[in-house]
Amino acid sequence: MEHLSPxxxxxxxxxxPFEEAxxxxxxxxxxxxxxxxxxxxxxxxxxVLERPDAYYDVIQxxxxxxxxxxxxxxAAALAGEGLRTALYTSPHLVxxxxxxxxxxxxxxxxxFVHGVSVAVEAGRRxxxxxxxxxxxxxxxxxxxxxxxxxxxxxxxxxxxxxVLEVGLGGRWDATSATNPVAVAVTGIGLDHTxxxxxxxxxxxxxxAAIIKPGRAVVLGEGTHEPSVQRVMDERCAxxxxxPVVSRHxxxxxxxxxxxxxxxxxxxxxxxxxxxxxxxAYQAQNAACAINLVEAYLGRPLDAETLGRSLxxxxxxxxxxxxxxxxxxxxxxxxxxxxxxxxxxxxxxxxPCVGRRPTLLIATLSDKDARGIVRALVxxxxxxxxxxxxxxxALPATELAALVAEELECEGRAASDLVAVHESVADALKAVTxxxxxxxxxxxxxxxxxxxxxxxx
Numbered sequence: 008m009e010h011l012s013p014x015x016x017x018x019x020x021x022x023x024p025f026e027e028a029x030x031x032x033x034x035x036x037x038x039x040x041x042x043x044x045x046x047x048x049x050x051x052x053x054x055v056l057e058r059p060d061a062y063y064d065v066i067q068x069x070x071x072x073x074x075x076x077x078x079x080x081x082a083a084a085l086a087g088e089g090l091r092t093a094l095y096t097s098p099h100l101v102x103x104x105x106x107x108x109x110x111x112x113x114x115x116x117x118x119f120v121h122g123v124s125v126a127v128e129a130g131r132r133x134x135x136x137x138x139x140x141x142x143x144x145x146x147x148x149x150x151x152x153x154x155x156x157x158x159x160x161x162x163x164x165x166x167x168x169x170v171l172e173v174g175l176g177g178r179w180d181a182t183s184a185t186n187p188v189a190v191a192v193t194g195i196g197l198d199h200t201x202x203x204x205x206x207x208x209x210x211x212x213x214x215a216a217i218i219k220p221g222r223a224v225v226l227g228e229g230t231h232e233p234s235v236q237r238v239m240d241e242r243c244a245x246x247x248x249x250p251v252v253s254r255h256x257x258x259x260x261x262x263x264x265x266x267x268x269x270x271x272x273x274x275x276x277x278x279x280x281x282x283x284x285x286x287a288y289q290a291q292n293a294a295c296a297i298n299l300v301e302a303y304l305g306r307p308l309d310a311e312t313l314g315r316s317l318x319x320x321x322x323x324x325x326x327x328x329x330x331x332x333x334x335x336x337x338x339x340x341x342x343x344x345x346x347x348x349x350x351x352x353x354x355x356x357x358p359c360v361g362r363r364p365t366l367l368i369a370t371l372s373d374k375d376a377r378g379i380v381r382a383l384v385x386x387x388x389x390x391x392x393x394x395x396x397x398x399x400a401l402p403a404t405e406l407a408a409l410v411a412e413e414l415e416c417e418g419r420a421a422s423d424l425v426a427v428h429e430s431v432a433d434a435l436k437a438v439t440x441x442x443x444x445x446x447x448x449x450x451x452x453x454x455x456x457x458x459x460x461x462x463x
Contacts, residue, residue, distance in 0.1 A: 014062045014162035017055075020128045025116055028123040032103050032153050048145040049184035052129040052155045055136075059162035060169075060185045063093070066303055067182055069173035069214040070193030072229055072345045073292040076322050077193050078172045080296035085168055086110055087316030088300070088308065093161040093169040095154070095182070100324050100339075100455040101462065107157045109164050118164075122156030129155060150174045154181035168303070178216035189303040190217045192239065193295055194229015194344070211238040218242045223302035224250040227295040229344075251275055251302055255294035260287055260355050272297050277307040283318045286326045286352030293317055324454040326352060329461045334364055334444035335435075339454040341370070343378035349448060350386040364444035365389040365425060367434055369453040370406060371399040379449050380409045385417060387446065391438070393428040395452040403427050431456040 023031070053060060068078045075096055082094040091110060099105035104119040114122075130152065134144040154174075161169045171182040177192075195211045211230070215238050218224050224246075230239050243250050251274070258280070259269040267282045270290040279297060283289070296317075301308060324339035326349070340349040353363065366387035370376045384390055390410055394403040407427045414423050428434035431453065438445050447457045 013165055014059050014159075016125055016159070016163075017057050018128070018132070020121075020125050023120055023124045023127065025120050028120040029103050031127060032123055032149055032156075045145065046179050046181070046184055048130075048133075048147055049151050049154060049181045051133045051145070052126065052147075052151070053158065053184055055132050056125070056129050056155070056159065060158045062162045063166050064168040064303070065185045065187040066168060066170045066299065067173060067185070067187040067190045067217055068170065068193065068299070069177040069180075069190070069217050070227060070229065071195050071210065071214075071342065072348070073193040073227060073288075073295070074172050075339070076289055076292040076325055077191065077227070077295050077299070078170045079320055079322055080293045080317055081191075081299050082108070082170045083111065083316045083320035084296055084300045084308065084313055085170070085303075087312045088304065090167040091165065093157075093164065093166040095157045095161075095169060096172040097150070097153075097174050098451055098455065100451075101459045103153070105323075106153060107160055109161070109166060114160055118160050119156070121163075122160040123152060125159045126152045126155035148181075151181050154184070158185070173214070173217065176210075176213040176216075178213050183217060187217070187222060189223035189225070189299060190219075191225040191227060191295055191299045192217070192230055193227035193292065195232065195235045206234070207232060208234040208238055211235040212242075215239055215242040218246050218248065218250075220246045220248065222246070222248065223299075224248050225295060225298045225302055226250045226252050228253055228255070228291045251298045253291070253295040253298045255290045257287060257290060261285075262356070266356075270294070274298050274301050274307075276301055277310075279308075279310055279313060281314055281317055283314075283320075285322070286349075287355055288348035288352055289322070289325070324451065324458070327454070327458075329458055333439065333442050334446075335457065335461050336364070336446045337454040337457050338446070338448045339451040340383075340448050341374060341379075341450045343375055343382045346379050346382035346448065350382060353386060360386060361388050363387055364446050365391055365438070367391045367393060367438070367445045367447040367453070367457070368406065368410070368449040369393050369395050369403070369431070369447075370401050370449040371395075371397060371452065372401045373399055374401075374450065376401050376406060377409055380406070380413050383448055384410055384413045389423055389425050390414075391425050391428060391434055391445070393431050393434040393453070395431060395450065395456050397450075397452045400450075400452070403429060432460055435460050 085092040094108040272294040340346040
């Protein structure tokens with residue numbers, strides 16, 4: 008997409024200090040109101056900014072599992088094709104600016120602050136106009152603010168295309184205030200059930216809402232469950248689009264950490280053979296990304312360039328070794344499906360549970376904690392329990408009770424639950440002092456807090 012003139016913010020914006028920008032991105036109560044979280048909030052903020060998102064193409068990715076890796080693979084492949092590419096993903100692992108990347112690099116603190124400052128001013132102007140008309144002020148959520156900020160930063164950087172990861176659901180997500188040219192749904196699992204529904208079909212309907220007329224659509228391999236596939240088929244039929252159904256074939260599994268996974272991917276246009284140092288579950292995410300980039304560009308990709316792009320693509324928080332001695336490996340698996348995929352990757356490398364590190368587990372109260380425990384605990388010889396600083400964190404004592412129940416069901420010793428820690432920092436101090444190898448899994452916030460602590 009080309010424009011004769013660069014995007015310019017249509018009004019003056021007071022720049023915030025970095026600390027204040029981060030505080031507002033975490034809690035926008037200063038500019039919130041009574042109208043409730045609405046998609047119209049972001050639409051109106053973008054309108055008052057004269058639609059910065061219209062200055063580049065948008066690709067949107069939704070799904071329960073795999074979407075973070077898929078957006079990263081997509082952005083990497085697009086950059087390899089010579090496009091100036093932006094990435095918007097969530098949540099961050101350590102710092103808020105990590106949510107925005109341009110050409111594979113996290114945006115500067117100055118760019119992040121500028122984007123948030125613009126979004127805050129846009130929200131203020133929108134609510135001022137609403138109150139002047141006697142309407143309730145919008146409630147501007149942190150994700151609303153960050154999404155608008157990212158779209159402004161990308162426009163000012165004159166990117167060609169931005170790949171946006173849906174934060175929650177799809178129908179009402181802030182990223183859906185844009186008009187994507189191509190979309191993907193990676194897979195569906197039980198996630199955010201209090202908000203999206205408690206069946207796969209209900210959750211699928213919320214995520215399938217990003218499928219609209221005129222958009223290229225890719226359906227990942229995690230959409231093949233019958234009730235989910237029916238929802239996807241009905242939505243595509245309503246939109247009048249023919250989806251590309253992503254598929255892959257594993258040719259060789261990695262034999263150790265860092266070894267290559269080799270898989271093939273047949274698309275509507277050609278076929279590819281890809282080797283990359285990732286766990287086996289990443290094959291379906293990479294395949295989804297390949298199909299999405301092809302659908303966007305409308306042509307086959309350069310196979311050699313694609314291989315290099317995917318191979319060099321980082322996937323922070325996904326089978327991510329943060330320290331080697333003693334080992335600290337983090338994975339952001341956060342529901343039973345993604346936890347099972349993670350365990351499957353461990354099984355492929357070494358099926359012996361007894362040789363594995365200790366599991367450090369935490370989860371959130373709005374997740375299927377029992378299902379996460381059932382997926383993870385049997386795969387490790389010892390377990391430590393903790394809780395993150397998130398307001399949604401499941402208390403460590405409650406999680407420990409679920410772990411103890413699972414150990415009893417397996418006929419294992421109660422002593423396999425090594426300790427219960429009040430915080431992630433306390434847990435890491437204990438394992439470091441003991442020289443103990445750990446794998447931290449169960450929630451994205453745990454992966455982030457461990458990454459931050461180990462990086463200090």
